[in-house]
Amino acid sequence: MxxxxxxxxxxxxxxxxxxxxxxxxxxxxxxxxxxxxxxxxxxxxxxxxxxxxxxxxxxxxxxxxxxxxxxxxxxxxxxxxGINQDWSVALIGLGNLGRALLTYEGFKTQGFKIAAVFDNDPEKIGMRYQGVFVSDMSRFKKIIQAYNIKIAIMAVPPTEAQEIVNQLSATGIEGILNFVPYQIHAPENIRLLNIDMAIELGLLSYHMTHSESWSEQSDLFNNN
Amino acid sequence: MxxxxxxxxxxxxxxxxxxxxxxxxxxxxxxxxxxxxxxxxxxxxxxxxxxxxxxxxxxxxxxxxxxxxxxxxxxxxxxxxGINQDWSVALIGLGNLGRALLTYEGFKTQGFKIAAVFDNDPEKIGMRYQGVFVSDMSRFKKIIQAYNIKIAIMAVPPTEAQEIVNQLSATGIEGILNFVPYQIHAPENIRLLNIDMAIELGLLSYHMTHSESWSEQSDLFNNN
DNA sequence: ACATCACTGTGAAAATAATCTCAAATATGT
DNA sequence: ACATATTTGAGATTATTTTCACAGTGATGT
The missing domain is CATH 1.10.10.10 (Winged helix-like DNA-binding domain superfamily/Winged helix DNA-binding domain)
Structure with a gap:
């Protein structure tokens, strides 16, 4: 069949x-x-x-x-x-988490390469980190299109996140991996996948204190 | 009822x-x-x-x-x-990701405080980062028990992860939030919750290229 | 006091996902 | 060539989760 x-x-x-x-x-x-x-x-x-x-x-x-x-x-x-193909991704936000993600080995082994970094700190713009040039966010569209980037990893302060997502909508970005612990609304043409580390930690602690009422083989704990 | x-x-x-x-x-x-x-x-x-x-x-x-x-x-x-209560957690591994997690604001707002940091780099041991003292991993038990820590956040190289989990078993730790992209087996008395950032990114790219065969309201995308 | 409105709480139905079972397929040993 | 052991593939069954639909409840206005 x-x-x-x-x-x-x-x-x-x-x-x-x-x-x-x-x-x-x-x-x-x-x-x-x-x-x-x-x-x-x-x-x-x-x-x-x-x-x-x-x-x-x-x-x-x-x-x-x-x-x-x-x-x-x-x-x-x-x-x-789809791990056979390579993906160029953009990193948005070069704070502590952003820098850690830039050096994260796990992405490379799955074919993801951070090809562009954006921040709005004048001190960082124009610099190179890990060999990647840091651009001003006003240049989103040009650079994302130049590198044919379809995925963005977002690690910016909560107050800026929604506005950035709105801007990304017009750049050709199709997916966002969001680390910002804030409720973001993505436009139709963008897929948003949230990683909320604080919620995961909260979930773990909840589970620890309520293990009786939770099936041992919970998906959350097996498939994450 | x-x-x-x-x-x-x-x-x-x-x-x-x-x-x-x-x-x-x-x-x-x-x-x-x-x-x-x-x-x-x-x-x-x-x-x-x-x-x-x-x-x-x-x-x-x-x-x-x-x-x-x-x-x-x-x-x-x-x-x-359980967000009303405070939790002391241990951070294991002070690499790039570890340092980012140490300064991550999201944990604090949910009542989680990193009370102890462990690493095995002699350069870091004995230092303070963000006001938290870095200890050698050989002192797991003493410090974890002294602070009554029940949760560990693990961000170490893949090769070390399993051994550390084995050691944690005897310290009173009850839950581990694991960022190491490696299949870890936790002993009975420890709950392991994995955050695999590379898998999430892979999942996002898969979803982007296969959106037809995927229900729009997929849990993975709504509840993460 | 009564009618109307708005929204919760929940049993029932539908959808989704995991598990169970076992026939079919393949290798191995005699 | 045949019997045996092993393990897949997939239909059937069971379990779980979400959605639906509406009775019940409290508030508000007349």
Whole structure:
């Protein structure tokens, strides 16, 4: 029926997130030709059945009686998740968090490269950090289009965030990874994904004090 | 039936996460006595019905025909989420990300205070950063117990992460907010919550290139 | 006092996601 | 060539979460 025929219709949002987890676990695995869903289950703490089902949303990659060929599966996941292609991203805001994100190794390994940095501090504009030139925010459009940037990482003070998102709308940016702990409203043409570290910490503490009423295998704790 | 009778049995994990969102939106609201689920819906992009249902997991806070008294609801959420109490947390790893987390304002506003910092760089040990003393990791137990710390934020190199988690097990730490992009296995007595910034970025790019096959109102994008 | 309006709280229905099961497929050993 | 052991793939089942729809409730105006 659905043997690799393009992209199937309904893929659970969570399945994709888990696929990234599987991918990472596979990348950490070395020196074996084959890996079974059961082994991968132990590595990721996802059930073997779930792993198999998640994979079948995208095709048939396994060999019954054997398992999955490690390198082949890595390759498939890399393609499915789009990690094979490189992305140029813009970093907006070069405060403490911004500087940390600029040097963050994790982005590079997934093909993300910070190609442009924006700030509105005159002291920083014109400087280079980690080899990347810092531009004034008034030059958003020109630079984002010049580098064909589709994704922005936002780490600015809360008061500035909404205005920046509004401005980004006209630049060709299609997605924003937002670290600003403030409720932002994104225009239609932009996808906004929030990482709120304070909320995560709050969630952890809530969970610690209320573990009884919370299913042990909560998604929040397995898939994040 | 279940009128404030302690904590109800089954609360969806996501409901709690959304409660944090509601709380933040309320904190950003000023100058009105009452707010309706409909107004809060516009602020948070969660449906009004969902807001009402989420709230009723914890009690009845509204007034039919009116809405919710803003200050009273803030207070209730603050209590439910445990934001009224202060938490001392430990920061492990004082690299670029660690330093950014040390100065992150978002934690403070939710009652989290970084009371101890650990690193194994001799250059940093013994120094003060942001007024907090940096200790050697060999002194985990003593310091964590002295400050009655229950939560650790981990931002160390991937190779060290698992070993540190193993060590934390004996210190009284009950929860870890992990920023290390590596599959960590936590012992029974520790709750591990991962924030993988690279995966989030990957998820965003996947979503951008596959928006058709993805429900617009995906949880991953609304509740994070 | 009564009618009207507005909005909550909640059971029921729908949608979504996870788990269970097992037939089918493949390798391995005899 | 056949029996056995293993593991996938996927339909069926179960569980969970969200949405729907409206009865019930408090406020307001006449």
């Amino acid at each position: 659905n043997k690799n025929s393009g992209v199937p219709k309904k893929i659970p949002a969570f399945a994709v997130k888990r696929l990234f987890l599987y991918h990472r676990a596979l990348m950490e695995s070395r020196g074996q030709e084959i890996i079974s869903s059961d082994e991968l289950s132990r590595l990721t703490r996802c059930s073997a059945a779930q792993i198999r089902k998640d994979l079948t949303y995208f095709g048939q990659f396994g060999t019954p009686g054997r398992g999955y060929y490690l390198e082949a599966l890595k390759k498939h996941l890399t393609e499915i998740l | 279940n009128k404030n009778s302690g904590v109800p049995k089954k609360i969806p994990a996501f409901a709690v996460k959304r409660l944090f969102l509601y709380h933040r939106a309320l904190m950003e609201s000023r100058g009105q006595e009452i707010i309706s689920s409909d107004e809060l819906s516009r602020l948070t992009r969660c449906s009004a019905a969902q807001i009402r249902k989420d709230l009723t997991y914890f009690g009845q806070f509204g007034t039919p025909g009116r809405g919710y008294y803003l200050e009273a609801l803030k207070k209730h959420l603050t209590e439910i989420l």
